[in-house]
Amino acid sequence: MLAPAREVTDAGAPEVARLIADMAETLADAGGVGLAAPQVHESLRLFIYKVPAARAEGGDEVPLTAVLNPVVKPLGAEIALGWEGCLSIPGLRAAVPRFERVRLTGVGADGAAIDKEISGFEARVVQHEADHLDGVLYTMRMSDFRFFGFNEETMRYELPLPKVRMA
Numbered sequence: 001m002l003a004p005a006r007e008v009t010d011a012g013a014p015e016v017a018r019l020i021a022d023m024a025e026t027l028a029d030a031g032g033v034g035l036a037a038p039q040v041h042e043s044l045r046l047f048i049y050k051v052p053a054a055r056a057e058g059g060d061e062v063p064l065t066a067v068l069n070p071v072v073k074p075l076g077a078e079i080a081l082g083w084e085g086c087l088s089i090p091g092l093r094a095a096v097p098r099f100e101r102v103r104l105t106g107v108g109a110d111g112a113a114i115d116k117e118i119s120g121f122e123a124r125v126v127q128h129e130a131d132h133l134d135g136v137l138y139t140m141r142m143s144d145f146r147f148f149g150f151n152e153e154t155m156r157y158e159l160p161l162p163k164v165r166m167a
């Protein structure tokens with residue numbers, strides 16, 4: 001799980017479609033917004049994610065999307081702190097610095113190219129999930145351990161997050 005995952009060589013393979021379906025079920029059961037293949041012990045460069053309308057820029061939800069061989073590149077130097085949890089580290093969350101805007105490229109479950117510029121929470125989610133493909137967990141990205149703890153505790157004693165800082 002902590003080693004870099006392998007490229008998906010055949011996006012149309014039935015095993016890939018089956019893996020995506022299994023991951024979608026796991027994500028739905030857990031009530032999360034993203035899941036990477038290494039989290040279900042498949043060392044492949046593939047993740048699924050969604051953004052509920054309440055968290056989406058402009059209120060436009062992102063339906064469940066699979067991204068194969070994703071590449072996430074920062075756009076600009078703007079960095080924001082925001083809360084994240086992870087199905088691999090249940091019960092905990094932390095405020096993690098992430099690039100505010102990124103370009104996501106990859107291949108969809110249908111084999112079509114994905115190339116989009118995204119920001120805010122969606123950009124945060126894809127950076128978190130892409131990290132899983134290289135064995136990186138959000139705790140390895142943290143800059144301030146005051147913003148780390150059990151869900152209930154960090155919600156009760158919500159510290160105001162610094163707004164945005166520059167890289």
Ligand code: NI
Nearest residue numbers: 085086087088
């Ligand atoms: Ni995670």
